Amino acid sequence: MRWSQSFIPTLREAPADAEVASHILLVRAGYIRQLAAGLYSYLPLAWRSLLKIQAIVRQEMDTIGQEFQLPALHPAELWQASGRWELMGGNLFRLKDRWQRDLCLGMTEEEVMAAIAARELRSYKQLPQIWYQIQPKFRDEPRPRSGLLRVREFIMKDAYSFDVDEAGLDVSYQKHDRVYRRIFERCGLRYVAVEAHSGAMGGSQSQEFVVLGEAGEDMVALCQACGYAANLEKASAVPAPFADPDTAAQPERFPTPNARTIAELAAFTGEPAARLAKSLVYIVGDKPVLVLLRGDDEASEAKLGTAFGGAEFRPAHPEEILAATGAPPGSVGPVQLATPVRVLADQSLRGRRNLTVGGNQEGFHIRHVTPGLHFQPEWVDVREVRGGDACPKCGQPLQVSQAVEIGHIFKLGRKYSQGLGVRVLDAAGQEIVPIMGSYGIGIERILTAAIEQNHDANGFWLPKAIAPFEVVITPTNLADPAVAALAQQLYNDLRAQGRDVLLDDREERPGVKFKDADLIGIPARITVGKKAAAGVVEVVDRAHRQTIEVSTADVPTALAEMPE
RNA sequence: CGGGACGUAGCGCAGCCCGGUAGCGCACUUGCUUGGGGUGCAAGGGGUCGCGAGUUCAAAUCUCGCCGUCCCGACCA
Numbered sequence: 001m002r003w004s005q006s007f008i009p010t011l012r013e014a015p016a017d018a019e020v021a022s023h024i025l026l027v028r029a030g031y032i033r034q035l036a037a038g039l040y041s042y043l044p045l046a047w048r049s050l051l052k053i054q055a056i057v058r059q060e061m062d063t064i065g066q067e068f069q070l071p072a073l074h075p076a077e078l079w080q081a082s083g084r085w086e087l088m089g090g091n092l093f094r095l096k097d098r099w100q101r102d103l104c105l106g107m108t109e110e111e112v113m114a115a116i117a118a119r120e121l122r123s124y125k126q127l128p129q130i131w132y133q134i135q136p137k138f139r140d141e142p143r144p145r146s147g148l149l150r151v152r153e154f155i156m157k158d159a160y161s162f163d164v165d166e167a168g169l170d171v172s173y174q175k176h177d178r179v180y181r182r183i184f185e186r187c188g189l190r191y192v193a194v195e196a197h198s199g200a201m202g203g204s205q206s207q208e209f210v211v212l213g214e215a216g217e218d219m220v221a222l223c224q225a226c227g228y229a230a231n232l233e234k235a236s237a238v239p240a241p242f243a244d245p246d247t248a249a250q251p252e253r254f255p256t257p258n259a260r261t262i263a264e265l266a267a268f269t270g271e272p273a274a275r276l277a278k279s280l281v282y283i284v285g286d287k288p289v290l291v292l293l294r295g296d297d298e299a300s301e302a303k304l305g306t307a308f309g310g311a312e313f314r315p316a317h318p319e320e321i322l323a324a325t326g327a328p329p330g331s332v333g334p335v336q337l338a339t340p341v342r343v344l345a346d347q348s349l350r351g352r353r354n355l356t357v358g359g360n361q362e363g364f365h366i367r368h369v370t371p372g373l374h375f376q377p378e379w380v381d382v383r384e385v386r387g388g389d390a391c392p393k394c395g396q397p398l399q400v401s402q403a404v405e406i407g408h409i410f411k412l413g414r415k416y417s418q419g420l421g422v423r424v425l426d427a428a429g430q431e432i433v434p435i436m437g438s439y440g441i442g443i444e445r446i447l448t449a450a451i452e453q454n455h456d457a458n459g460f461w462l463p464k465a466i467a468p469f470e471v472v473i474t475p476t477n478l479a480d481p482a483v484a485a486l487a488q489q490l491y492n493d494l495r496a497q498g499r500d501v502l503l504d505d506r507e508e509r510p511g512v513k514f515k516d517a518d519l520i521g522i523p524a525r526i527t528v529g530k531k532a533a534a535g536v537v538e539v540v541d542r543a544h545r546q547t548i549e550v551s552t553a554d555v556p557t558a559l560a561e562m563p564e
Numbered sequence: 565c566g567g568g569a570c571g572u573a574g575c576g577c578a579g580c581c582c583g584g585u586a587g588c589g590c591a592c593u594u595g596c597u598u599g600g601g602g603u604g605c606a607a608g609g610g611g612u613c614g615c616g617a618g619u620u621c622a623a624a625u626c627u628c629g630c631c632g633u634c635c636c637g638a639c640c641a
Binding site: 034 | 565570574575576577590591598599600601602603632633634635637638639640641
């Protein structure tokens with residue numbers, strides 16, 4: 001491609017409404033333009049890259065499954081059958097047709113795939129099936145943000161497996177695990193596979209693929225020593241042990257005026273926050289539940305969901321707390337409750353003694369309270385892991401890091417196959433409901449994550465496999481016939497070798513061309529300049545900013561030897 | 565949905581507090597110049613000041629309403 005005839009609208013300055021690196025650079029490099037909040041047009045450079053990413057995904061997915069093309073518009077009945085019409089709330093884009101029939105724009109394709117399976121699959125002999133598609137998906141995000149990282153329309157590869165039983169699902173799940181790793185490796189990403197929360201959809205096993213980086217919205221816990229990695233929604237850890245004072249003192253109520261928060265209580269009593277127990281009250285279904293945590297810990301919403309058995313829950317309102325416990329928020333505790341309330345305690349409190357807890361009376365707390373002795377909680381894991389906690393596998397300290405989710409695989413179960421009536425006969429002639437898996441990859445997020453991990457002050461560089469062009473040829477002075485001719489010859493030669501080449505044939509000063517070449521993500525540059533008459537050019541490695549001089553005949557070798 | 569900020573030429577901004585009919589840099593056009601990290605000179609083109617209403621002789625500027633965009637939080641199978 002000739003630059004002079006291309007549409008590559010680069011910007012010298014960062015757009016005012018962009019903050020994260022990938023967003024700023026995608027706009028500056030002429031990859032994307034915003035159409036509305038969370039909606040972006042992909043200009044030619046972005047689309048070339050996204051097509052390459054999709055080609056890799058398609059090629060790898062074809063080794064285990066078959067591609068479909070499905071409608072983006074779905075009838076409401078389908079989503080009502082799965083229960084997601086109500087469940088998804090405002091996140092689902094809804095619309096009506098001219099007959100006032102309800103429709104929605106698909107956020108994923110479980111329903112459509114399951115509907116096809118329900119109509120067509122009859123025998124266990126047709127299983128397993130792995131079906132996938134790569135298409136735009138829609139989510140009416142409450143807050144689109146960070147450029148391409150959180151948008152309302154995006155391209156997702158999602159795949160669904162149908163198996164006779166759990167053992168078959170294991171196999172389908174493992175196939176996806178392998179294929180995903182190949183995809184992300186081929187895309188040149190430095191990624192981590194982390195254990196993930198399987199969500200409220202009744203999944204059993206789940207793994208996320210993430211790229212570490214500050215732009216990410218996920219938090220993951222990592223162990224450098226043994227490789228344990230988990231999303232914070234799922235991660236468990238052993239909190240730093242805490243030695244409680246050894247005393248035979250009995251529980252004792254004492255006044256704590258104006259000490260409502262853990263920080264205030266710690267200041268008032270002179271005890272560290274770890275010696276205090278934090279009591280949170282949730283309404284689970286329609287009943288209050290008290291959850292006890294170490295004072296310096298936070299509750300994980302996702303883990304609470306698991307602890308509550310998937311029931312709907314929300315933090316209790318102050319008046320509900322008062323009615324259930326006898327005290328307003330800030331003085332609530334697990335003993336001497338006004339009404340019988342189910343009490344859960346995080347397992348980090350197991351074995352702890354003589355803690356200080358709320359007194360269920362405004363302005364009072366109780367000290368010398370020992371779990372298991374003075375109250376009998378149900379033990380659960382609901383605390384959010386913190387950096388420095390001990391790894392649950394090997395005991396070494398965990399690191400907590402932000403991450404961008406690029407893929408997610410998980411065992412779905414039978415929710416959709418059941419809800420949409422997928423049934424086949426097994427070998428014994430019995431009707432069974434196949435079990436499903438669900439596997440997603442965010443196509444734009446691969447591009448975005450690659451930029452997040454490969455950028456500097458001048459721009460970014462993409463791995464060769466997903467860059468819009470492998471190499472850009474930069475003639476420094478087209479008025480020099482030797483330079484112009486050599487650049488043209490190199491362009492022809494490299495294209496004849498089947499490479500994606502961009503020739504910067506614009507009448508611009510060298511400085512402008514160098515700046516643009518650095519900006520737009522192409523991993524290699526060939527500068528044709530002063531030594532053109534001698535047939536010598538420079539091959540520049542964008543990532544490492546290293547330049548070598550070679551004769552034109554050696555250019556292919558130099559490109560091949562460039563570290564990825 | 566709660567909190568905050570912003571909206572003036574394609575982009576980045578000033579002007580608004582203190583009302584008098586819009587300016588800077590970049591980009592763009594033409595000519596000359598320059599030619600290894602966003603050359604220099606000269607001459608140009610381009611703006612319903614987000615939208616609507618109000619106050620006023622007069623509104624980018626003051627008042628009210630609406631819309632849009634971004635950030636923090638909530639949310640995110």
